[in-house]
Amino acid sequence: MAPTDHDDEPTTPTGADLHESSRVQPGESTTESTTELATVHPLPVTSGPAIEGELVSEEEWRLLTSQRAQAAWRYQQYRENAVALARVTRTAVTHDRTKRAGKFLLRNSVAYPFAGAGVVAKRWRDMHGASRYERMMRQAERDGNHDRLLEWEARDVAEKQRRHERVMDWVRSPIVLAKAALLYSVGAVVLLLTLGFILWIAGKGSMLGPIEAIVDAIAFCIWFVMAYGAFLLVGGSVAMLAYLWNLGRTRPQSTGWFAPPEVVGEVVNLTPSIVVAALRDLGIRVLRDAIKSDADFGARMLSMITRYGPGSQVEITLPPQVTASQVMNLRETLAGNLDRKAHEVQFERSPDSERQVTLWVADSGALDRKLPDSPLLDPDFGPVDIYRDTMPWGVDVKGDPVGLNLLQQHLLLCGLSKQGKTAAARSLVLWLMLDPSSRLWLADLKGFGDWSMFEGLAEILIEGAGAENFIATSDMLEAAVAEMAARYERWRAMGRKGDIGREDSLPGSGFEPLFVVVDEVQKLFGCAVEHPDGGDIGGNGKKSRAARAAQALHDQARAVNVHFLEFSQNPTNANLPAIVREGAMIRASLYVGTESIARMALGEAAVDTGAAPHALRAGLDRGTVVLAPGESMDLPNGATHTTVRTHFISTEQAYDVAERATAFRQNVAQRAVVADERDLLDDLAAVFEIGEDQVKDTDLVSRLRKLAGPNYASYGKRFTGTRLRDLCSELEIEIKRRNGYWYVSSHSVFTVRGARDASE
Numbered sequence: 001m002a003p004t005d006h007d008d009e010p011t012t013p014t015g016a017d018l019h020e021s022s023r024v025q026p027g028e029s030t031t032e033s034t035t036e037l038a039t040v041h042p043l044p045v046t047s048g049p050a051i052e053g054e055l056v057s058e059e060e061w062r063l064l065t066s067q068r069a070q071a072a073w074r075y076q077q078y079r080e081n082a083v084a085l086a087r088v089t090r091t092a093v094t095h096d097r098t099k100r101a102g103k104f105l106l107r108n109s110v111a112y113p114f115a116g117a118g119v120v121a122k123r124w125r126d127m128h129g130a131s132r133y134e135r136m137m138r139q140a141e142r143d144g145n146h147d148r149l150l151e152w153e154a155r156d157v158a159e160k161q162r163r164h165e166r167v168m169d170w171v172r173s174p175i176v177l178a179k180a181a182l183l184y185s186v187g188a189v190v191l192l193l194t195l196g197f198i199l200w201i202a203g204k205g206s207m208l209g210p211i212e213a214i215v216d217a218i219a220f221c222i223w224f225v226m227a228y229g230a231f232l233l234v235g236g237s238v239a240m241l242a243y244l245w246n247l248g249r250t251r252p253q254s255t256g257w258f259a260p261p262e263v264v265g266e267v268v269n270l271t272p273s274i275v276v277a278a279l280r281d282l283g284i285r286v287l288r289d290a291i292k293s294d295a296d297f298g299a300r301m302l303s304m305i306t307r308y309g310p311g312s313q314v315e316i317t318l319p320p321q322v323t324a325s326q327v328m329n330l331r332e333t334l335a336g337n338l339d340r341k342a343h344e345v346q347f348e349r350s351p352d353s354e355r356q357v358t359l360w361v362a363d364s365g366a367l368d369r370k371l372p373d374s375p376l377l378d379p380d381f382g383p384v385d386i387y388r389d390t391m392p393w394g395v396d397v398k399g400d401p402v403g404l405n406l407l408q409q410h411l412l413l414c415g416l417s418k419q420g421k422t423a424a425a426r427s428l429v430l431w432l433m434l435d436p437s438s439r440l441w442l443a444d445l446k447g448f449g450d451w452s453m454f455e456g457l458a459e460i461l462i463e464g465a466g467a468e469n470f471i472a473t474s475d476m477l478e479a480a481v482a483e484m485a486a487r488y489e490r491w492r493a494m495g496r497k498g499d500i501g502r503e504d505s506l507p508g509s510g511f512e513p514l515f516v517v518v519d520e521v522q523k524l525f526g527c528a529v530e531h532p533d534g535g536d537i538g539g540n541g542k543k544s545r546a547a548r549a550a551q552a553l554h555d556q557a558r559a560v561n562v563h564f565l566e567f568s569q570n571p572t573n574a575n576l577p578a579i580v581r582e583g584a585m586i587r588a589s590l591y592v593g594t595e596s597i598a599r600m601a602l603g604e605a606a607v608d609t610g611a612a613p614h615a616l617r618a619g620l621d622r623g624t625v626v627l628a629p630g631e632s633m634d635l636p637n638g639a640t641h642t643t644v645r646t647h648f649i650s651t652e653q654a655y656d657v658a659e660r661a662t663a664f665r666q667n668v669a670q671r672a673v674v675a676d677e678r679d680l681l682d683d684l685a686a687v688f689e690i691g692e693d694q695v696k697d698t699d700l701v702s703r704l705r706k707l708a709g710p711n712y713a714s715y716g717k718r719f720t721g722t723r724l725r726d727l728c729s730e731l732e733i734e735i736k737r738r739n740g741y742w743y744v745s746s747h748s749v750f751t752v753r754g755a756r757d758a759s760e
């Protein structure tokens with residue numbers, strides 16, 4: 001009961017009440033008898049016995065007896081109610097569901113119909129104005145197509161003339177129209193009277209019958225419109241609104257703030273409108289104008305958007321006067337427009353056209369997911385055969401494993417300090433050592449123990465900076481040049497020609513794969529130390545002993561199984577001469593500070609086509625390398641580079657792998673290269689995805705490799721798109737060429753396999 005409520009009904013006192021009332025009389029102080037429990041206030045009863053006894057607190061008593069306390073209590077209740085109401089309202093209004101529902105309502109009731117009206121207005125302007133002609137003329141002018149420009153100019157003039165004549169017709173027409181109306185009316189009356197006369201003669205009606213019938217019909221129409229006009233109006237308006245809503249909903253441009261939830265914030269899939277809007281807002285005027293003036297709002301620039309790994313991919317054909325490089329230079333802006341970070345946006349410019357670019361956009365945060373462990377850490381991994389296997393360095397951003405062919409390739413890996421260069425480089429050398437036939441000469445010019453696990457495995461191990469070590473490293477390079485020359489001589493003396501094969505390079509053959517590795521190589525080329533035998537060690541000219549030796553190795557060592565692997569911090573012209581940089585076939589870079597350093601690390605071609613180690617995040621993308629593998633690896637779609645998240649192998653784990661490599665060498669009997677036989681037809685049938693009609697040959701090669709695993713030699717590094725096509729031709733599987741790419745037909749694969757199975 002509220003404190004101000006009263007119960008006017010007299011209540012019958014119970015025995016206990018009476019007993020109590022007999023002890024406590026009104027006006028009597030009861031303090032003494034009740035001090036232990038509570039203060040008893042006598043209720044203001046004027047006469048008669050107490051009808052009820054109740055224990056109340058001081059506050060309750062005030063509420064029962066004081067008007068002011070009751071008013072204060074009421075106000076407090078109002079305040080609490082108001083605060084609760086405000087809180088509930090705020091929660092409800094700011095709740096995600098309310099926002100979504102609000103956006104849904106506004107989108108469907110306002111944004112779509114208005115957008116649809118915009119489309120109709122644009123179409124109307126196009127149909128009735130000169131804007132279409134002007135747009136086409138501007139486009140032709142941009143394309144430099146003068147014939148088309150003149151043609152559209154002529155059409156524009158003709159259309160303007162036609163429109164002028166129509167306007168003049170309207171000026172002249174009122175008198176003509178009035179005359180015509182009068183003539184038609186008189187004619188109609190005469191006709192109806194004639195008809196009436198015939199009917200009257202025939203005794204079938206009155207003379208004015210037909211005229212009366214026409215008047216009745218007109219009266220009925222007026223009545224119908226007056227009676228049902230409201231329905232017609234509402235029906236027509238609803239149909240019109242539905243038409244505008246549908247037009248607005250299906251146009252490719254986003255409705256901005258009103259857009260459905262999947263196209264703002266944490267975007268998972270790309271939609272054409274998002275890509276077009278992101279391109280439009282890049283700040284390239286020509287691109288923006290081309291999109292705005294396009295009847296399709298720029299959607300025609302895009303191919304179908306497809307899922308690829310943990311992201312989506314789309315091919316973009318830019319309008320004339322816009323180049324892929326212009327867009328790639330605005331990587332950060334584009335990434336921001338797509339609600340992504342720069343490293344989550346990958347470009348591959350088509351080798352065939354400056355205006356074609358493939359854009360891959362990672363799902364938000366997908367590139368920060370944990371990588372699987374390196375296969376090298378599996379205690380059962382190895383021994384490897386570098387003639388057969390590829391090095392499982394990591395996975396590319398699209399989630400495909402990257403296997404690097406390191407045989408007869410020189411390699412350069414660069415990166416800013418503390419980005420994981422040593423770890424990424426060391427995993428390569430660990431893998432090489434898991435082939436018992438590989439030999440290693442190693443110089444670590446930092447000497448912090450990062451490479452000490454190779455003691456016992458490396459025939460030469462130099463650790464530490466300082467003049468002595470620079471001299472020793474320079475000697476090591478020159479010794480490698482001498483070894484190279486000796487191998488050539490021996491090979492010639494043996495009367496052999498052509499490549500050195502696996503059988504020729506077994507341990508003890510003298511042609512074992514030799515890997516000459518220098519970590520922190522920039523110190524060597526940047527040093528100002530003179531060799532005791534004369535000449536500078538560092539420098540970038542012809543006088544530099546180290547640079548001369550490196551160049552000689554790059555030029556000729558590959559063919560005789562001598563490899564040069566360099567790992568360098570921030571390369572500059574001073575510490576990594578161009579003649580040394582350019583000789584490496586495989587080039588890779590971790591995060592570097594600027595595009596110009598990226599160019600030194602990876603070369604102009606890779607950066608020009610979109611490779612961007614400078615777009616990686618310092619510290620966050622440790623171990624992520626942008627790889628330009630040259631011809632050592634078939635990249636899908638003929639790409640020049642890929643981004644690899646390398647598997648991390650810690651220093652302790654590196655010791656375990658090195659121990660395993662040592663054990664393999666102890667029982668060095670070269671294992672036979674036995675490969676399980678696989679069936680290409682079955683494998684091809686397995687790698688086509690449901691609904692795929694045809695797939696590029698190089699994509700199939702990647703998929704087959706993934707299917708068979710890194711140890712299956714037949715799908716190893718020599719298994720290229722060309723090889724696959726040859727095998728398909730032998731099996732009579734249909735291959736087609738389109739836009740410069742080769743495609744294998746899935747239908748043909750299944751048909752050939754079905755025929756084979758039936759004949760078996």
Ligand SMILES: Nc1ncnc2c1ncn2[C@@H]1O[C@H](COP(=O)(O)OP(=O)(O)OP(=O)(O)O)[C@@H](O)[C@H]1O
Pocket residue numbers: 415416417418419420421422423424446569622623624646647648649
């Ligand atoms: N792939 C990786 N994932 C996570 N952390 C890594 C990865 N690679 C390296 N790191 C960590 O980054 C730190 C630096 O690694 P590393 O020594 O390999 O870098 P660096 O580029 O060689 O540095 P510096 O050139 O200064 O020697 C190490 O503490 C290592 O634990």
